[in-house]
Amino acid sequence: MATVLVVDDEPDVLLLLKIILESDGFDVRTAADGFEAMAICAEVRIDVVITDLMMPRMDGGELIRQIRSTEGLAAIPIIVVSARPDGVDGADAVIAKPFSSQDLIARTRALADAND
Numbered sequence: 070m071a072t073v074l075v076v077d078d079e080p081d082v083l084l085l086l087k088i089i090l091e092s093d094g095f096d097v098r099t100a101a102d103g104f105e106a107m108a109i110c111a112e113v114r115i116d117v118v119i120t121d122l123m124m125p126r127m128d129g130g131e132l133i134r135q136i137r138s139t140e141g142l143a144a145i146p147i148i149v150v151s152a153r154p155d156g157v158d159g160a161d162a163v164i165a166k167p168f169s170s171q172d173l174i175a176r177t178r179a180l181a182d183a184n185d
Contacts, residue, residue, distance in 0.1 A: 071095055072113060073116065073117045075099050103128065146161040147161055
């Protein structure tokens with residue numbers, strides 16, 4: 070079972086993504102910002118990161134840069150889910166909000182399988 074880390078500062082979005090991904094068999098961890106996400110990545114093997122871009126403290130762009138520059142984390146596939154998905158550097162996939170749960174699951178599954 071692949072472990073997915075979902076990062077978003079909106080609790081309702083975190084819960085929705087968690088429910089969607091768990092319904093497809095993923096083990097889901099959640100974080101409210103990039104700082105929490107990096108702490109989780111240091112403790113748990115993460116197979117895919119799904120992050121929003123616009124968040125307080127550490128936004129999604131900085132989170133991507135941190136992951137890509139950290140030994141042992143740099144190869145983790147990253148999906149950006151954002152209402153403003155323009156100009157995303159370092160992400161493996163970008164999904165615009167609103168999104169379909171089927172698209173989210175398919176992209177997450179493809180990246181998790183490729184990273185296996």
